[in-house]
Amino acid sequence: MNPSIEPLYDKQITCTFCSTTYPTKKVRSRFTTPVVTDSDFCTYYKVERYDPVLYNTFVCPSCGFTSTDQFSPWFPPGTKREIKSNLVDKYRTQDFSHERSLEDAIHTYKLAVYTATLKKEKSVVLAGLYLRLVWLYRKLDMKEQEKRFMRLTVTSYERAYSESDRHSTEMNPLKILYLIGECKRRLGEHASAVFYFSKVIQQKNTVFDPKIVELARDQWYQTREDQKLQRSLAQ
Incomplete structure (x- = not known):
């Protein structure tokens, strides 16, 4: 360089x-x-x-x-x-x-x-x-x-x-849904996060963005684990 x-x-x-x-x-x-x-x-x-x-x-x-x-x-x-x-x-x-x-x-x-x-x-x-x-x-x-x-x-x-x-920028609908879910997960709103990650996975054939779908699956599982941990700590 x-x-x-x-x-x-x-x-x-x-x-x-x-x-x-x-x-x-x-x-x-x-x-x-x-x-x-x-x-x-x-x-x-x-x-x-x-x-x-x-x-x-x-x-x-x-x-x-x-x-x-x-x-x-x-x-x-x-x-x-x-x-x-x-x-x-x-x-x-x-x-x-x-x-x-x-x-x-x-x-x-x-x-x-x-x-x-x-x-x-x-x-x-x-x-x-x-x-x-x-x-x-x-x-x-x-x-x-x-x-x-x-x-x-x-x-x-x-x-x-x-x-x-919403299609007028580089942000496609799946990415928007994913980011809503991820922000909600980070805010501790687990049920809502799962809902949005599920919407990404359900719409995988609508917009071709396999990376986002894979991320949504990963974070869906992570959020489920977070929910289980939260419930066990509350008992």
Whole structure:
């Protein structure tokens, strides 16, 4: 590996709201060496400071509009006015174009959640932001915050599953169902988790995603074991 190549590089972003062009950091793929991945897809890297999740958000230094690649370029009627009055007019300039810590990344994801809410982004986009906040808080070992955002993840994915446009992103229906089940399992809601894992297995012929079906089977058995243990401890 060429020692002169920096792990982080600048990518130019044009703000969807105010059209300002600004740099944001991204990680070169050769430096993102995964070590292990949790059952909800939280990935740990050989060098954690080069976790790509830290740099998925783009924060405009001029107006504060914060987005990801999953945001739609379209603004529903009235949302630009809401964004201007509730975000842009109150924004104090912050620079996130440098290397980010976990805390920096959390701040940017919360800005993205606020922006997405004002912009009325699809529930599946909002759920993805919440899920990444779950991962970031897990890496900081902040369990209460992790659980808080896990509940928000579940709510948004449940809403996304009921929306007919859920196919418009890389998140297929089976993956959404699986993540709802896995989040519920981690929250200790075992019966509900089993229900969602079962739905994945039952719909295996609807969407071709054998990896997700296999994960759902594994977690279905794991949840059953968790239920047995919980019952034995309660006796």
